[in-house]
């Protein structure tokens with residue numbers, strides 16, 4: 001139900017009122033019209049997470065690797081704790 | 086697909102499972118409060134990767150499942166009316182009301198249409214000025230901004246033939262209900278990633294402190310869930326009770342302020358009945374007075390009745406984490422996705438449906454059988 005799918009903005013159709021700004025978003029090849037009211041200053045090329053035709057937020061690309069780095073981080077802490085202890 | 090498939094990496098998942106096993110002394114019970122997470126957990130067998138000391142409990146994280154019978158009955162009445170085009174997300178169609186479901190109305194000739202977005206329902210209203218178009222607004226905080234956007238759009242277009250039946254529910258009051266219960270068994274929470282994408286996680290901070298539970302905002306993919314579990318377990322083992330954010334690529338502490346403003350502009354908080362759980366104070370959204378013209382219940386005079394829920398469905402106990410779906414006597418016998426007794430058997434994110442699909446033989450999973 002709350003499924004949000006990441007996609008990339010291909011085109012922005014601006015509106016005077018940002019609540020009605022619409023963009024074309026590409027989801028792995030399939031393009032859909034999406035309401036971009038929830039994204040501040042949307043730009044072509046931005047990744048957004050879309051749910052039911054609405055972009056919930058921008059996807060932060062720098063943070064996207066965190067899930068892979070967390071294990072290294074905690075095993076490093078682990079070592080530090082052991083060395084300090 | 087980028088930003089999806091890499092979070093299903095089996096090798097990293099295995100390393101997470103090892104890290105969790107190494108960290109747990111337990112026993113701990115962690116509840117996920119998002120149907121998307123429940124679906125992933127059962128589908129990928131994440132609970133089976135975990136040590137016995139750790140149990141995952143599936144909370145009331147599916148808005149379809151908690152939509153009260155009364156609301157489904159109202160939807161059925163509206164959809165049966167002459168001249169109405171009734172638009173709904175697909176997973177509401179088989180949710181049983183007290184006598185019929187929307188699928189029944191559709192096969193009986195009613196104009197029931199499945200839409201991907203409430204915006205599609207607005208477009209249908211725009212293109213069919215001689216018909217009344219009603220949208221069934223079901224969902225958590227995740228869906229509320231787009232429902233609000235649909236109301237604003239219909240207002241701007243001056244559509245007098247668009248209205249909605251609003252069944253929106255809010256997650257934190259349900260978590261509070263679970264935590265404050267005498268029989269509460271939950272030691273820690275995985276909070277719903279996309280609900281927090283909209284709302285942020287400030288409102289969980291007082292809850293974590295008051296009830297002494299760690300709360301980890303978590304995404305949906307297998308690695309997200311495993312990382313969320315590891316973060317939660319590390320807190321439980323250390324005895325800390327903070328709110329942490331696993332889903333940093335999308336969620337911020339303050340949430341999406343614009344989206345929250347849209348919700349506030351159109352809706353106000355109200356008490357709401359949850360299927361299986363009863364009425365929870367301040368746990369739903371309804372249209373503000375200013376937008377009363379878009380209220381389908383008012384417009385067509387449906388509502389105001391109340392019904393008893395089926396006694397053979399144990400959805401309440403499933404949603405509170407007291408039993409696993411396979412422990413319900415009706416599971417897989419009287420109750421199947423084709424002939425559901427309760428809503429958790431309908432939605433792909435309902436715990437009963439997820440177990441039926443991936444564990445049809447009723448293995449409790451997680452708890453030792």
Ligand code: SF4
Pocket residue numbers: 397398399400403410413414415416417420421425426427428429430437
């Ligand atoms: S298996 Fe069916 S009857 Fe039992 S709790 Fe789930 S939905 Fe209700």
